[in-house]
Amino acid sequence: MVQTAPKTQFAEARTPSIEPLRQLVADDMAAVNREILARMASEVSLIPELASHLIAAGGKRIRPLLTLGAARLCGYRGDKHVLLAACVEFIHTATLLHDDVVDESERRRGNSTANVLWGNQPSVLVGDFLFSRAFQLMVETGSLEVLRILANASAVIAEGEVLQLMTANDMDSTEADYLRVIEAKTAALFAAATRVGAVIAGRPEPEVQAMDDYGRFLGIAFQLVDDALDYSSDGATLGKNTGDDFREGKVTLPVALAFDRGTEAERGFWRRVIERPEEQNDDDWSQALRYLERHGTIAETLERARLYGHKAHEALAVFPAVPAREALAEAVDFAIGRAL
């Protein structure tokens, strides 16, 4: 591991963007999109109907992009990366469907959620279907190592989601709990998405580990930024409702830090609004924003995101400075730059 960040980190003067990565793997991504559409198919018409509502709505498809980018950087020359990228997106989509049921969410990517449009029942079952499809895709790659990585990641994601549920509405949950949750529910899939790119390319262990580190640190940074943005005043940025975490009483880092540093009165406020969110009143949201501002916890959350972004950059240093490395490096700055 290098001691200093590679020079990629501040090389870009323009606003960091995901576009260089997207352009680099544009042909592969077109193949992934075809694969996704083909694999959503089922004689049971509600399945493609519901799945395409979420998948067609877009989203940035950042996870499959990362798999394709990792495979490219690792010099992979086959077609299994396309299957794996589709597989990673299916796992992600399945977790979104189940998350929205669990969180009783109403908006996602600017649209009504599937659970609102079709009810919880098909959302649960179509999630199960997509998850099974993901494993069918993995089997087609013929790599047990790939199956091992993604089965492990799936179990860790589910554990993270359950832990998130257990720590929600509990102001005694800790910053450490929060980190465990985001490492499990978000970073594990990012890490698996990039690791499998190195694995199918047959790269040696240090590079496989570097790709895993890159994905994991990027995932943590990504979620930290998401959780900071949830307390921004402009919901349009994320295409979802700002304030969701607050209304659901999730103890994300901005809140955990504000609680730690708050006066007795502030701590009482956080206990009330987080532990009994159903009693929140119209003034609580702006009061919460004032407390977060007073203790600078949004800024600190973003600073943590930058630290993890730095680690993601460092992980790339074992690879040569080819366009794929530059594009993956810029993806980190893009993930963090969403908050600016």
Place this chain on the structure above:
Amino acid sequence: MVQTAPKTQFAEARTPSIEPLRQLVADDMAAVNREILARMASEVSLIPELASHLIAAGGKRIRPLLTLGAARLCGYRGDKHVLLAACVEFIHTATLLHDDVVDESERRRGNSTANVLWGNQPSVLVGDFLFSRAFQLMVETGSLEVLRILANASAVIAEGEVLQLMTANDMDSTEADYLRVIEAKTAALFAAATRVGAVIAGRPEPEVQAMDDYGRFLGIAFQLVDDALDYSSDGATLGKNTGDDFREGKVTLPVALAFDRGTEAERGFWRRVIERPEEQNDDDWSQALRYLERHGTIAETLERARLYGHKAHEALAVFPAVPAREALAEAVDFAIGRAL
């Protein structure tokens, strides 16, 4: 394929039982139970808590028994069948957790369901965890063929569950729809459970297919009996609420047949109680039982179960008449005999 049923079919004078199979693989089953307990473990305490509620409550563990019995009949001499039997039970448990959320069930195996005790949210997520664990167990067997079989079965199960949802509360759904549903939601896992026993034993294709057929036909018979028993007067038989299917407006075979054969008035009755079950009144249940009795559709459903049981027996004919074959044959009669 033989033209006549093997002599095993009516060889037993005493009441058919699952006990011979259970005793035959008792040591293996003890290992499976240890594996299940070990693999439910998680640092996230709610996971083993909720999973053990359902798994410890017992149930007959018929699916893992079938995997062990199939492996025994196929002469398997390793330890992967234990992992696979645990895996099959995990897949089944995951589907039960999700089913109970989808059906809003309140009772299962004589206990309150997990969704009633802990809420829908952890039931969905712990189901996802167990499903992921199942795939981790499969990876440990090192067999891509096993992974292919069980990933396919999982996708088919989810499709069957969605189809069941689409055909519920719809008296225009057909007997063919019903058969598709039970083949997918129940028989596919039975078939996979027995097929993998032959696959890990390295048996030739005709025997693999015979084990698949045996499991599939047994699964169909099993579900037909379940659906008949749901209209029996004694709920204790199944350890679940009699009348669940009726209250949920599922179009199972007894109802589909009674609708086909009913007078205009009867068909009006079925439309009302099945398509708008929330409007059912106290007399509707006994009225439904009278109509089913009038057209003999419970008896006919059980007769269909016996026909599929016969096919399951036939499938066993390619194997020698060893104790494992006798035990698997008796399991068929046991599944059907539950209704007597």
